[in-house]
Every structure is written in C-alpha cells, then in structure tokens.
Amino acid sequence: MSKFSIRWPVALKRDRHRSRRWLILAIVLMVTMTTGFIVWPMSPPILDLRHPRSADIVSLMNHWRQGDLVVLIRHGERCDRSSHECLGLADGITRLGSEESQQLGRSFAQWGLESTDIMHSPITRTVQTARFMFDTRSVSQQWLADCGKTMRDDVLSHKQARHNLILVTHSGCISDFEKQIGFKHAAMSEYDSSLFVQVMPDGKLNVLGTANLPDWPAIPSVGLNP
Structure with missing residues (x-):
C-alpha cells in the first residue's frame, strides 16, 4: 500500500474539519450581522403617513398634542446642485424647492x-x-449651521416643556444628531x-x-380634534 493511499483519509478528514470550521464561522458572522441590524437599524424607520388612520399618524398626533416632539427638517432643493430654476441666490433653493417647502409648511x-x-x-x-x-x-439660530458634536445637547437645550420644536437645518447637522443618538450609519436625509x-420627561x-x-399627502386632512 502506498504512502499516498495511507495519507489520503487523513487529509480528507482535515479538509472536512477545515470546511466545517469555516461554515460555522460564516453562520456565526451572518447571525451576528442580522441580529445587529434588527437590534440597531441603520437608519430611523420611514413613517407611514399615507393613510389617515395609520398607527404612525395616530402616534404623531398624540405626541404633537402633548408638545413633546422635536422635528428636524432638511432644507429644500439646493440651487447649486440642481438643474432646476433657482429661486434667487446661487446658495439658496430652487423654485421647485420653494414650492415643496410651502407644501410641507401647509401640512404642519x-x-x-x-x-x-x-x-x-x-x-x-x-x-x-x-x-x-x-x-x-x-427664528434664526447660528448653532443650526454649526452643529457638530454638541448637536444633540443643543437640540435638548432649546426644547421647552409642552412645546414642540421644529428645526430647519442641513443634512450634515441631521447626520450629526443621528450619530449622537445611535444611528451612526443612517442614510443622508432627503430634501424637505x-x-x-x-x-x-x-x-x-x-x-x-x-x-x-x-x-405626507394624507396629513392635511387629519385634524387634532379626536
């Protein structure tokens, strides 16, 4: 019997053991990644506001009545990053952006x-x-342009009890805020x-x-009265 025929079963067992070890490692990695995503998602959830009686609308209405909401809004479409007609200054928003912002304002x-x-x-x-x-x-506030590491604390310091707080700011500032509350890899916020x-409390x-x-289309028809 040759040395090769003797060593073959040993080598085969070694290969099987190595394959099994890599398979277990891959499964553990997959479970870890999946569990991590479930426990801590990449971005805040998208709210379902299309239906007047959706759970998300009911929840928002309750919080709005109680005055315990902070809303961070990204500005309208930038003029310098769009082919649409500018409203005026090059560092401002487009005409389309102004119309969309006005629409959102009516909803609020x-x-x-x-x-x-x-x-x-x-x-x-x-x-x-x-x-x-x-x-x-x-009201204009410089800290909503500076943002950075104090964004979360700055937001809280301007929130009054039983008053909702709306902040019109920038995608980078919203990203700073999201990182500081646990969403370190959130997708960049859209215009408006x-x-x-x-x-x-x-x-x-x-x-x-x-x-x-x-x-937002369903929201304007929803009043605050029960």
Whole structure:
C-alpha cells in the first residue's frame, strides 16, 4: 500500500474539519450581522403617513398634542446642485424647492403651530425654506449651521416643556444628531424630509421615524380634534 493511499483519509478528514470550521464561522458572522441590524437599524424607520388612520399618524398626533416632539427638517432643493430654476441666490433653493417647502409648511399648519417653537439656520437655503414653510414664525439660530458634536445637547437645550420644536437645518447637522443618538450609519436625509423625535420627561430621546415628502399627502386632512 502506498504512502499516498495511507495519507489520503487523513487529509480528507482535515479538509472536512477545515470546511466545517469555516461554515460555522460564516453562520456565526451572518447571525451576528442580522441580529445587529434588527437590534440597531441603520437608519430611523420611514413613517407611514399615507393613510389617515395609520398607527404612525395616530402616534404623531398624540405626541404633537402633548408638545413633546422635536422635528428636524432638511432644507429644500439646493440651487447649486440642481438643474432646476433657482429661486434667487446661487446658495439658496430652487423654485421647485420653494414650492415643496410651502407644501410641507401647509401640512404642519394643519396640525396647529400655536405651541410650537420654530428655528432655522442662518444659511440662505435654510432661511428661504423656513420662510416658505412658516412665513415669519421662524427664528434664526447660528448653532443650526454649526452643529457638530454638541448637536444633540443643543437640540435638548432649546426644547421647552409642552412645546414642540421644529428645526430647519442641513443634512450634515441631521447626520450629526443621528450619530449622537445611535444611528451612526443612517442614510443622508432627503430634501424637505422630517425626522420626528420624542423628548421624554427624563430627557431621553425616542426616535419615531422619518417622513419624506411623498409620505405626507394624507396629513392635511387629519385634524387634532379626536
């Protein structure tokens, strides 16, 4: 009997053991990645606002009445990154962006803005967006342009009890905020998107989700009265 025929079963067992080990490692890695995604998703959930009686709308209405919401809104479509007609200055928004921002503002107006504080970044595109959304209700705030590592704390420091807080800001600022509340790999926010966050009595944050422009059509017909 040759040495090859003697060594063959040993080599075969070694290969099988190695393959089994790699298979187990692959399964463990897959389970870890899947579990991690389920426990901590990449981005805040997209809210279902298309149906007047959806669970998301009911939840938002309840929080809005209680005045415990912070809403971070990205400005309208940028003029310098679009082929659409500019509204005016090159660092502002497009005419389409102004129309979409105005539409979103009407949606919020349907909810009632009496107990809502509204602030915007002093950069041209956010100034224009806030004006088309909320007319002169919004107040310019430099920290909404600076953002960075203090974004979460700055948001909380401007939130008053029983008052909702709307912040018209930038995608980078929203990303800073998301990273600081656990969504380190969230997708970049869309133009005129709204990130809804509940501020609980103990100061902890509960991320309710994001609504993009196409998710809003059902909202204007929903009133705050039960």
